[in-house]
Amino acid sequence: MSSSTHDTTQAVETAGGLSRRSLLRGAAAAGLGVAGATGLPGGAAAAAGGVPRSEIEPFYGPRQAGITTRQQSYGLFVAFDVTTTSRDALANLLRQWTSTAEALTRGEPAPARPTRVPGARGDSGIALELFPARLTFTFGFGPRLFDARFGLAEHKPAALDTLPGFPGDQLVAAHSGGDLLVQICADDQQILSHAFLQMRALTVGVAALRWSQQGFISPPTDGKAPRNLLGLHDGTSNPRPAKAEFGDLVWADDAATPSWLRGGTYLVFRKIRLALASWSLTSGAEQDRSVGRRLADGSPLSAAAGAPTRTKLDLAAVGADGRPLIDPAAHVRQMHAFPMFRRAYNYDYGFDSTRLHAGGDEHGDEPGHGGHEAYDAGLLFATFNADPRTQFIPAQQRIASNDLLGKFMTPTASGIYAVPPGLQPGQSLGRGLL
Template identity: 45%
Template sequence: MSESTTAGSNSDSPAGRVTRRALFGASLATAGAAAVGAVAGRATAPDPAPAPSTEPFHGARQAGISTTAQSHALFLSVDVARPDRATLRDLLTGWTATATALTAGEPLPETPGTAPGFSAHTDFATDLEPARLTLTFGLGPSLFDERFGLAAKRPRHLHPLPEFPGDVLNPAWCGGDVLVQICADDAQIVSHAFRALRARMPGLGRLRWTQHGFLTHPADGGTPRNMFGHKDGTANPRSGTAAFDRAVWIDSPDEPGWLHGGTYLVFRKIRMKTAEWDQLPLAEQDAVIGRRRSDGAPLHGTHELDPVDLESRTASGELAIPASAHIRLVHDIPMLRRSYTYDYGALIANAGGTTEEPHVHTSGTPEHTHGGHDQLDAGLLFAAYMNNPPAQFIAAQRALAAGDRLNPLIQHTGSAFFAIPPGIPQGGSIADTLLS
């Protein structure tokens, strides 16, 4: 799945502050600065500059897209509680104020009408750094139905995704009016941010689904690996390049003005059958993907970043990258994959399969009893940003669904699609231009 999934882009955000005020307590003393990932130097050398702990919330683009992928993510999908613009505006305005405080490490604003003796502060994140927290907001196709009178402002491509062959979607993990992608380098900060957003939802929004993921970058800064052990995100365009801008940011005159500078997000929950995968010979695993698991190089190449040559052949005349290999089918379809691994353990009700899924074993597999691997729900939270979904994700997914060698080893069990507005100026609110 290395061509069609995951994160790994260079951040283009400026360095932020490195301290975080205590959220609540006997005093508002400044917490100590955190040196995230700092390497100690020699006694005679100056101390290295600490890594920034904040990502700016306000700006021309929303954070959490070109931002270097953080270690933890939570995707939150919500439906607006009542069919009127005032409710939608109140939800987004409240969430803007909450996100502004959270990402800066500032005290949370109190909810209007909070009774004396109560507070929005929970102390759950007191004395913790923001850990590069970002909150990225998206608007679903359902938001542009008759409920809110926004049909005339619908983005050109924002319609429900088509059904793809092989999908086993659970409706409980699909769709939603509004999405928030919460990312940080600290799982507790992610949880705290979700809790703070949820506290602003009563009367305004109803929780539809959440999905939690994690991502670890190798110490050498290389490409992360997915649950199948393959490097994942090799083909991503790099932030700050013309290729990135062409693939991600919206500037088409065919799109409504309020969306210019934004993008689209496709979210898919993909269950990966790790037990079945682990029973395949290494050569077969590599042939399924079209890259070597060991170093990420294309099967004809030497290094991970070698150009993919679809015409290359082996000494025997066969295609070096098989006709049904994953990377062949999605080659030259650019998009930003910013995905996360998930592992929910044995949750068969959520796995999208049956308790006795049909599967095959390789020749020579000894007689055995099964260990319950059909109950495992682990895989990938695929999150891809792009500016032309029909030519990007939809084209790629149709090609994959029709002939990907990987298909017997994965299941698409959740699906959602959102327009991501541009960044929010100081003093503004999410989608102000949409609702004005």
């Protein structure tokens, strides 16, 4: 660390008289939440799912954080296009991202960065006196990074191709793709905002922000999978990290995987708008049939109401009328052949008021009544696949062709990214590649 780095960090750390680290340490030693120590709202115990906000997720490890990490309440997906043609400048950005992410994860201010303004702060101060809130960063590389610009073509993984178009897609190009992807998650939205702005600041002159999307998820009090905006428990049958099959489904480490990616994974990101109005005008029985599970309690339709949500699906079960209890086109039946680990966030961007008063919609709404279709809310679908060619892609083809729940989904953004394995102290993102 240079002396100027040290000075700037020091200046930020001592803003307000106390560093974040010493505050956290002091509060812990006194057996207090920082709320108790400072009078700030939000004590250590006041966090989603009962996880204290003072908890720190390790940055270093064999895998990147933010994949098997117990899902935080807020998620931000940010994509950048690299604008520099200098391989060194790109490598430098990845080094700075690494050291900044590592510091922020621990609840430290961002290290100093070179700026054109003498005396400019390295850290904005937005997160001073806040708990780290289990902040994680997960970095990925998009297919275009491996074009001719940086001489990386020979290192491109075979599975890292821009996803094909699927029937029903209404993709917005400006919200899709990107050379670099950062998934930032935390239990505190202010921590997330701070983390994003610090990472963004490092990209000046090297990469341009392409898109960002942010979402939320709330763990229910009964320990079941969180509900999405259709009201359905979502993630029930997710493969569990502790289970043997998890590795095969998530980590890319076969012989064909380039060495820099081995032990990493592929992130498929889709922004999927949900037809909430049509859903609300669908009978409860029909809703349950579309997914193959009961909205009320998450139990599969092949088991009795109230059965544990993890009850195995019985796809052969038929009712008294001889019809399958789980409809042939139910989402869970269609998806059952493509096990994959999902880590999605709900999003709700509200009404687009420019469309709200434009006219009626297909439900016969009068102008200004509700403009249901102007409502942009749904799922920031994220899945970590060992190989998207045999997992996400065929599954999405199925949703687009023969899935009752698929009728309520409109994918509006799409991206695929290779997510390298984790780092050890002293290593930087881009290791083995740049």
